[in-house]
Amino acid sequence: MRRRDFLHRSMLGAVASRLLGPIEFAHGLEPTTREKVRVGILGVQHSHAAGKLAALRELSDDFEIVGVVEPDAQLQKSFATLPEYQGIQWLSEEDLLSSYDVDAIVIETEVRDLVPTAQRCIEANKHIHLEKPGCESRKAFVRLFESGGERGRHVQMGYMLRYNPAFEFCFHAMRQSWLGPIFEVTGSMSKLVDSRDRKKYSDNPGGAMFELGCHLIDAMVTILGAPQKVTPFNRATRNDGVLDSQTAVFEYPEAIATVRSSIVEPYGDERRHFEISGENGTIAIRPLEPPDLRLTLERPTGGYKAGPQVVELPAAKGRYHNQLRDFAAIVRGDRRSPWSSEHDLAVHLAVLQASGLPSDQ
Numbered sequence: 001m002r003r004r005d006f007l008h009r010s011m012l013g014a015v016a017s018r019l020l021g022p023i024e025f026a027h028g029l030e031p032t033t034r035e036k037v038r039v040g041i042l043g044v045q046h047s048h049a050a051g052k053l054a055a056l057r058e059l060s061d062d063f064e065i066v067g068v069v070e071p072d073a074q075l076q077k078s079f080a081t082l083p084e085y086q087g088i089q090w091l092s093e094e095d096l097l098s099s100y101d102v103d104a105i106v107i108e109t110e111v112r113d114l115v116p117t118a119q120r121c122i123e124a125n126k127h128i129h130l131e132k133p134g135c136e137s138r139k140a141f142v143r144l145f146e147s148g149g150e151r152g153r154h155v156q157m158g159y160m161l162r163y164n165p166a167f168e169f170c171f172h173a174m175r176q177s178w179l180g181p182i183f184e185v186t187g188s189m190s191k192l193v194d195s196r197d198r199k200k201y202s203d204n205p206g207g208a209m210f211e212l213g214c215h216l217i218d219a220m221v222t223i224l225g226a227p228q229k230v231t232p233f234n235r236a237t238r239n240d241g242v243l244d245s246q247t248a249v250f251e252y253p254e255a256i257a258t259v260r261s262s263i264v265e266p267y268g269d270e271r272r273h274f275e276i277s278g279e280n281g282t283i284a285i286r287p288l289e290p291p292d293l294r295l296t297l298e299r300p301t302g303g304y305k306a307g308p309q310v311v312e313l314p315a316a317k318g319r320y321h322n323q324l325r326d327f328a329a330i331v332r333g334d335r336r337s338p339w340s341s342e343h344d345l346a347v348h349l350a351v352l353q354a355s356g357l358p359s360d361q
Helices: 003-017 049-058 073-079 093-098 111-123 138-151 165-175 195-201 207-224 321-332 341-354
Strands: 037-042 063-069 104-107 127-130 155-157 182-188 229-235 245-251 256-262 273-278 281-285 293-297 307-311
Touching: 037 049, 037 093, 037 321, 049 063, 049 321, 063 093, 093 111, 104 111, 111 127, 111 138, 127 321, 138 155, 138 341, 155 321, 155 341, 165 207, 165 273, 165 281, 165 293, 182 207, 195 207, 207 229, 207 245, 207 256, 207 273, 207 341, 229 341, 245 341
Parallel strands: 037 063, 037 104, 104 127, 127 155, 182 256
Antiparallel strands: 182 273, 229 245, 245 256, 273 281, 281 293, 293 307
16 A cells, blocks of 8 residues: 555544544453463663563563663663563564564664664564654654554554553543533643753653653544644743643544643642543543542433542553553454554654644655
8 A cells, every 4th residue: 555545544544433443441351371472672761661571571471571672781781780670681683583483572762763663673573562652753653554564563552541441431431422522632741850851852852742742642532533633832941942841732623632741840740630521521530640530420321420420440450561461462363453553643643743743754
């Protein structure tokens, strides 16, 4: 399929289907009795890297960890002292990609290296778990999914909130139309970073929205589909040029959504929230992790009473566990991915637009 046709069909699919097919919740998966997925980890510098490795080690019924690749010798030496990396075998990228019995690779590089690294892994015929948010190049991101489709390799994006029990509740409520027609979605994903981490953002022209706000944009697109128009409001509060305080407005035929993201907000983690408002009520998640969900209904719906109420959620074992268990099931062929490539492409475009980045490069 030509790239232009691929993009066109992807956008039409995302707009037309809103919730892109029934989402089967990963917390309902049973432990596997089939072979373990042999997985390697490529990179250590992404903020989720240590947590992902720890989760993979705990999911020993599903995964066998082959080893970790980090080409920077100093970084490798430093990370080797961390508890999560104790006893891990360190490999070269060539050894990992050329191994025929490696089924999948988890990409945990710096953001700027995520998609180029993933492309090499796909071309080596590996399934990949790719950290968010992808890359600044729309064309490179599309090419990655094209390559995966051509080779029958799955690309799972690392949006962990998809598997957060509060967001799973939201997606179920949306499919069942519990809130009626949706007219507003709002969310905030912020934190306070120190000067060292701030330097990392200096290489990222998309700022906080690109690296943090993308999580909520993913949830928004799940609920409302691809937006008709996106207007970014980007501010650099200091003289280093880093976009550290951002808001984006997403327009839909009958709804408006806003997402805010900042890296200069004290206790921003505790203030992270996501809210959906419809004609029959509101779902509010605050904080996001561990989630606290409050449901307010105009009329009794879905077994819940009218009025405000706190919803008891199933406990999640860890931040990444259900996501990675789902990845293992997809790699083994036990089930299809509940998140389509059309959805991931629609999210990526919306993230670029919300971050003030060009979407034609």
